[in-house]
Amino acid sequence: MLSPGKHRRLYEYVEEELGVKIIQGIYLPGDALPNEDGLCREFEVSRGVIREAVKVLTTKGLVRPRPKIGTQVQPRSQWNLFDADVLQWMLRTGPQPEFLKKITEVRSIIESEAAGMAARKATRAEVETILELYSRLKSMLDNDATFSYEAYLELDMQFHLAILEASHNEILASLGHAMRLAVHTARQADTRDLAGQQDSLPLHKAMARAIADGDSDAAYQAASDMLTLVWQSIA
Numbered sequence: 648m649l650s651p652g653k654h655r656r657l658y659e660y661v662e663e664e665l666g667v668k669i670i671q672g673i674y675l676p677g678d679a680l681p682n683e684d685g686l687c688r689e690f691e692v693s694r695g696v697i698r699e700a701v702k703v704l705t706t707k708g709l710v711r712p713r714p715k716i717g718t719q720v721q722p723r724s725q726w727n728l729f730d731a732d733v734l735q736w737m738l739r740t741g742p743q744p745e746f747l748k749k750i751t752e753v754r755s756i757i758e759s760e761a762a763g764m765a766a767r768k769a770t771r772a773e774v775e776t777i778l779e780l781y782s783r784l785k786s787m788l789d790n791d792a793t794f795s796y797e798a799y800l801e802l803d804m805q806f807h808l809a810i811l812e813a814s815h816n817e818i819l820a821s822l823g824h825a826m827r828l829a830v831h832t833a834r835q836a837d838t839r840d841l842a843g844q845q846d847s848l849p850l851h852k853a854m855a856r857a858i859a860d861g862d863s864d865a866a867y868q869a870a871s872d873m874l875t876l877v878w879q880s881i882a
Contacts, residue, residue, distance in 0.1 A: 661690050661700035663736070669709050669720055670736045679717035680710065707733050729822060734829030748878065750826065755874035757823045758807065763867035765813035766858045773813040774859050780806040781855040788845050799844060806851065810858065810870075847876055 665686075668674050681689065686697045701718055704710045708727040710718050726733055737746060769777070784806060787799055807827060811820040850873040857865035 657692060658696045658699035658703070661686070661692060661696055662703045663732070664690070665700060666704060666707070666709055666732065667736050667740065669704075670733075671740050674720045676720050676722040678720045680720070682717060709733070729825050731825045731828040734825070738829060750830065751874055751878045754823075754826050754830070754877075755871055757819060757826065758811070758874060759867045759870040761811050761814040761816070761819055761823055762854055762858065762870035763863040764816060764819070765810050766861050766863040766866040768815040769813035769858055773809065777806065777809050777813065777855050777858055780809055781851050784851055785848060788848055796844075810854065813858065847873060850876065 665674075665680065674680060680686065680701075683694050683697050687694055690697070701710060701712065705712065706727075707730050708721055708725045711721050711725075712718050728734060728737075734750070737743065738750075765773070765777075780802065784799070784802055787794065787802060804827060808824060811823040811827075814820055850869050853869035854866055854873070857863075857869055
């Protein structure tokens, strides 16, 4: 029987299990999911839990309840690919170089534009936060004896999210945030050696300095160069 963790509700486990099965192709577009009674037996949960999970999957575009047919799996073109959960599930289902390339291309568009806008719009407090986060990244990479990839990844996430927020465009920041959350999960399988992360440090510095200097062109270019480096590491 499924049991919720400290920070998750029971329906979220069912939602994730079904979502991953849909993305893996265990349930194909046009297929109907097992009925409520079947899903209740499979997951050993109540009908209320199943209904809540299906409701969330419907908002993500993966399924659609249809009268007399049941809960039908939707074609991939209907999936909400800007939903962080959908992106994470897709990235977890196995190597997908073409999909990773598309994600990197979209990230480059979003994050490069956000960096350029941050250089024009960031407040003094936001600039100080970005510079302070860069300084912490540098300090972390300077000490190979205590380097922790997990801690570095969390700090790197904070750095880039701070830039997205400093763009002062909530739509752009929201899209960028969703993409970042998705790749955050995928990056757990990244190369964890210190040298690999040090390669990107000069670009972090260039982004931070350009934003602090109000140089939108340089900030845009540094972000674009960083995503090019990301793709090279993937390829």
